[in-house]
Amino acid sequence: MLKFTEEHEWLRVEDDLVVVGITEHAATQLGDIVFVELPDEGTVVVKDDEAVVIESVKAASDILAPLSGEIVEVNTTLNDNPGLVNDDPIGDGWFFKMAVEDMSQLDEYLDEADYKKLIG
Amino acid sequence: MDENRKTPLFDLHVALGGKIVGFAGYDLPVQYMGVLPEHLHTRTKAGLFDVSHMGQCVVTGPSFEAVAQALESLIPVDIAGLADGRQRYGFLTNDAGGIRDDLMLARRGDSVFMVVNAACKAADIAHIRAHLPDGVTLTEVTDRALLALQGPLAEDALATLNSAARTMRFMDVVDMELAGVTCWVSRSGYTGEDGYEISVPDALAEPLARALLDLPDVAPIGLGARDSLRLEAGLCLYGHDIDDTTTPVAAGLTWAIQKVRRPGGARAGGYPGADIIGAELADAPAMARVGLLPDGRAPMREGVQIFACADAQTPIGRITSGGFGPTVQRPVAMALIDRGFAAPGTALCAELRGKRLPVTVAAMPFIPANFKR
Numbered sequence: 067m068l069k070f071t072e073e074h075e076w077l078r079v080e081d082d083l084v085v086v087g088i089t090e091h092a093a094t095q096l097g098d099i100v101f102v103e104l105p106d107e108g109t110v111v112v113k114d115d116e117a118v119v120i121e122s123v124k125a126a127s128d129i130l131a132p133l134s135g136e137i138v139e140v141n142t143t144l145n146d147n148p149g150l151v152n153d154d155p156i157g158d159g160w161f162f163k164m165a166v167e168d169m170s171q172l173d174e175y176l177d178e179a180d181y182k183k184l185i186g
Numbered sequence: 187m188d189e190n191r192k193t194p195l196f197d198l199h200v201a202l203g204g205k206i207v208g209f210a211g212y213d214l215p216v217q218y219m220g221v222l223p224e225h226l227h228t229r230t231k232a233g234l235f236d237v238s239h240m241g242q243c244v245v246t247g248p249s250f251e252a253v254a255q256a257l258e259s260l261i262p263v264d265i266a267g268l269a270d271g272r273q274r275y276g277f278l279t280n281d282a283g284g285i286r287d288d289l290m291l292a293r294r295g296d297s298v299f300m301v302v303n304a305a306c307k308a309a310d311i312a313h314i315r316a317h318l319p320d321g322v323t324l325t326e327v328t329d330r331a332l333l334a335l336q337g338p339l340a341e342d343a344l345a346t347l348n349s350a351a352r353t354m355r356f357m358d359v360v361d362m363e364l365a366g367v368t369c370w371v372s373r374s375g376y377t378g379e380d381g382y383e384i385s386v387p388d389a390l391a392e393p394l395a396r397a398l399l400d401l402p403d404v405a406p407i408g409l410g411a412r413d414s415l416r417l418e419a420g421l422c423l424y425g426h427d428i429d430d431t432t433t434p435v436a437a438g439l440t441w442a443i444q445k446v447r448r449p450g451g452a453r454a455g456g457y458p459g460a461d462i463i464g465a466e467l468a469d470a471p472a473m474a475r476v477g478l479l480p481d482g483r484a485p486m487r488e489g490v491q492i493f494a495c496a497d498a499q500t501p502i503g504r505i506t507s508g509g510f511g512p513t514v515q516r517p518v519a520m521a522l523i524d525r526g527f528a529a530p531g532t533a534l535c536a537e538l539r540g541k542r543l544p545v546t547v548a549a550m551p552f553i554p555a556n557f558k559r
């Protein structure tokens with residue numbers, strides 16, 4: 067199941083975890099990404115906490131935690147290859163996986179059709 | 187809200203897919219294909235920039251000597267010694283020795299052609315006019331666009347329109363026929379690369395730009411890459427790395443103050459803040475502009491505070507501009523810091539998002555300059 071936030075993040079449920087990244091639309095808007103600062107594994111976040119900092123050649127952008135839960139895994143390949151976020155935002159360019167107690171938090175987010183409407 | 191002004195190339199920027207942003211009161215392209223590829227294109231081939239937002243002025247008078255003397259009362263560089271057809275970097279100072287604006291000065295016959303920063307141009311023009319003696323006048327050039335063609339293939343590109351481009355040396359200024367009209371061309375730029383800056387009548391700006399862009403190695407470049415290129419080249423951005431509180435000595439721009447204008451020189455002083463700048467030339471001020479290389483991969487931008495070590499309480503300075511350097515493939519920055527820590531190789535710390543990260547003071551430019559001397 068793929069869900070989308072209005073802040074252009076995607077969330078995919080995978081083996082009881084939620085994988086989070088940014089959409090192709092967001093990656094294109096940000097431009098060439100040169101650095102991704104990931105949270106530490108084991109960090110407990112509350113929804114809307116700052117979770118990731120993305121630096122493009124233009125500017126720094128914050129990515130907020132879309133859900134409350136624990137960051138259990140981060141995509142360390144982005145340390146050496148931040149450009150994966152541009153090349154494959156919904157695949158290899160993922161940021162982190164979260165363990166979430168209350169999966170119903172996902173219900174508030176958009177499905178793919180509604181997200182596509184949002185970005186026109 | 188006042189609407190932003192448009193340059194004569196606005197329609198071309200839109201037609202080329204430029205992403206338009208407001209900058210210094212103008213609508214200008216921040217990028218076309220992307221900052222990264224545009225930056226690399228300029229370093230390897232040739233990039234065309236629209237810098238028509240910058241102020242162009244001509245100062246005229248009864249003789250070149252009179253014009254030079256008037257401008258030397260505001261600008262601490264050797265203007266009287268400029269040979270015809272030569273250009274020089276300079277700055278307007280204030281009474282505290284700070285930099286009101288930095289600019290380029292070109293001698294064209296008996297007049298001086300100046301290019302000043304867009305955000306400062308109205309204040310510069312008022313300031314200069316208020317101090318010119320009778321008979322010396324400043325005229326703002328409002329009917330010419332300004333293009334910059336930069337990169338190692340800039341000479342080949344411009345020479346296809348006029349072979350005279352090849353005979354110019356760095357900082358030469360000539361009148362040159364391009365696209366059927368006389369342009370004022372200097373061999374200079376703001377990227378650290380060889381290249382030209384071309385003042386062209388408004389009506390011919392687009393035909394000239396199209397003629398250059400039709401060449402296979404020339405691509406349009408936006409403001410984003412202009413900033414990353416000048417940062418790697420170690421060139422100051424007014425309002426960020428230098429401003430009216432930074433003296434030329436603190437800014438590391440003493441090379442632009444020739445001997446003749448320094449204490450003991452034949453035309454020493456006589457400009458705003460001369461006493462302060464003169465004293466600083468002998469006894470350097472507390473702060474210094476330096477290059478910084480973050481040891482890690484995280485870009486560090488303007489405002490990041492610099493500390494002597496990981497547990498120091500008081501910052502020793504701050505980053506004045508910084509970002510990712512696409513050619514050097516790592517983050518680069520400029521900072522204004524306590525001169526005691528300014529030696530290249532000095533290990534310092536920068537506080538980024540609450541963490542102290544290692545940075546190293548580095549010589550600038552970050553890339554070797556590629557000028558045709």
